[in-house]
Amino acid sequence: MTYDYDLFVIGAGSGGLAASKRAASYGAKVAIAENDLVGGTCVIRGCVPKKLMVYASHFPALFHDAAGYGWKVGEAQLDWERFITTIDKEVRRLSQLHINFLDKAGVQLLQGRASLIDPHTVEVDGRKVTADKILIAVGGRPIKPDVSGMEHAITSNEIFHLKEQPKHIVIIGSGYIGSEFASIMRGLGSQVTQIIRKDLILRGFDQDIQLEIQEGMINHGIKIIKNTVVKAVEQVPEGLKLTLSGEHTEPLTADVFLVATGRSPNVEGLGLENVGVDIVATSDEGPAYNTMNAIAVNEYSQTSQQNIFAVGDVTDRINLTPVAIGEGRAFADSEYGGNRRVFSHEDVATAVFTTPEAATVGMTEADARSKFGDDGVKIYRTRFRPLFHSLTGSSEKTMMKLIVDANTDKVLGAHMVGESAGEIIQGVAIAVKMGATKKDFDATVGIHPTSAEEFVTMR
Incomplete structure (x- = not known):
């Protein structure tokens, strides 16, 4: 049977964009539908604008800390309207950039809400198109408790x-x-x-x-x-x-x-009931909190309908932008690139951009003790005041921690709280993913004076 497209992607967020461009690079005829700004949660109302707000939130502390180094800083005031407007402009610039990338990759963008009519037919605002394979990458949305007001x-x-x-x-x-x-x-x-x-x-x-x-x-x-x-x-x-x-x-x-x-996968209005795609229920504990439904997939992101796939937050596996991108590319490689592979959800690093910042990769101490027993785990931990704050008078502390298998010496997890935790753990994550041992960490020469060197000097 002849179809309009080899691949039709529903949702132009991180996972959908990555999959569509990778599939097109292999010669597939691809279209992608989006009813909002192109870029998904991360670009529009997630990672990017949030991180810009994080940067802005750090300036008052920097102004204060500068005094410890001899700087005289005058009264500071935030122009909220300019701040919010500037972030919105940047979001829209990035969204347009992603549209340009789609065009350059040869992916056709259809603006509108898409729903499934049958296993090979999608309707986008009244227009019906057919595809050999369909990928659902519509992400999730914030949810509210069922509480009055x-x-x-x-x-x-x-x-x-x-x-x-x-x-x-x-x-x-x-x-x-x-x-x-x-x-x-x-x-x-x-x-x-x-x-x-x-x-x-x-x-x-x-x-x-x-x-x-x-x-x-x-x-x-x-x-x-x-x-x-x-x-x-x-x-x-x-x-x-x-x-x-x-x-x-x-x-x-x-x-x-x-x-x-919490957030809930965007499974409503997709027409999943028309094509027999199974969903799996998950729930957030506590009174008045919602029960959520996610699309069930196997290790290749394939749904219960053989030619329909799903990646990203709509599957409620690990809800992170790089994971959605990795799942999308693994799907495209497997179905169009002659390289059938599974995206690994193990040892995925993540950061929390609070103040103080945190980042982590691998097992927690509790998980490690549960799996290997108290005697099967060694914990290395350090807590100190960073050199930067030796002149500021601030009581800020940095904490670093390694979870190690007592029998194999393999580093099972690395955790950090402190400035630049995300940047530092990204590098440490490579070692953890490769299966590095504590001896490998110990044999690595630290960069002095940095906070990061503590990861290779803990004894």
Whole structure:
């Protein structure tokens, strides 16, 4: 049978863009559909604009620290409107750049919402097209708890477009999105209260990372309310009134309320029921929190329908931009490049751009002890004040940690909290991925004086 395209991709985010361009490079005729700005969550309302906000949030501390080195810095003031407008311009520039890359790669872009009609037919705003293979890469979206008054709350989608800087922002959510925006808004000068359901932020991370970041955020002036949930939200003359339940019951009032309690795969409206694509249910624990459905795939990102595939956050595996890109390229290599391969989800490094920053790769201490036993694991840990702060008077600390298999000497995990943690762990991740031993780390000469050298001098 003859089709309009060899491959039709639904969603022009990180995974869809990577897969479509790689498939086209092998000679496939490819089209991609997108009903929003091209670039996906990462470019439009995620990694890129968030990191620009992170950079901006660090300037007040730098102005303050400069005094310790003899600099006299005058009064600083943030022009919020210019700040937000400049970020939006950069987002749109990058989106157009991705459109140009698609055109250069020979991928046809169809603007509009796409849905599946049958296993080989896609409808895009009333236009039907056919394809031999279909790839779903529509990502995910923020979700809100089913709580009265949640229509007054914003999510990470809207925070980039606030007309005015919040004087007081309340954030619910203990994950990296809530914690990062708490740090950003505090750094920019807003009063910040973060409400979490348990004792610690960043569930699933190594406990030393959880403790260090939470302590650091509190030291930077963020009020963290633990073991508490929001029961209702009400608009009042002073702003938004939050009724609380749990360890803290006194109501809170703020001018902006950010919900960062999780994200859900965008499976609705795709027509999955028309083609027999299976979904798998996952849930976020706790009262009033949503049950989510993700597209079920095998190790080759193939769904239950043989010619339909899915990559990225819509599959709810590891929801990171580089992972979506890797899955998309592995799919294209396997189906069009004559190189059938599986993308590895092991030892994927990640960073949390809070203040202080953290990054990690490999196993946590708890996971390692659970797998190998207490006697089967060695822990190497250091905590120190960075040289930079020897003149600033700041109490900032850096923490580094290695998890080592006691029997093989293999480094199972590396964790860091401190400035440039993401940049440093990216290099360490190569060694962990290659199976380096603690002796390999010890045999590596450190670069002095740097914080990173501590990873090769810990004893």
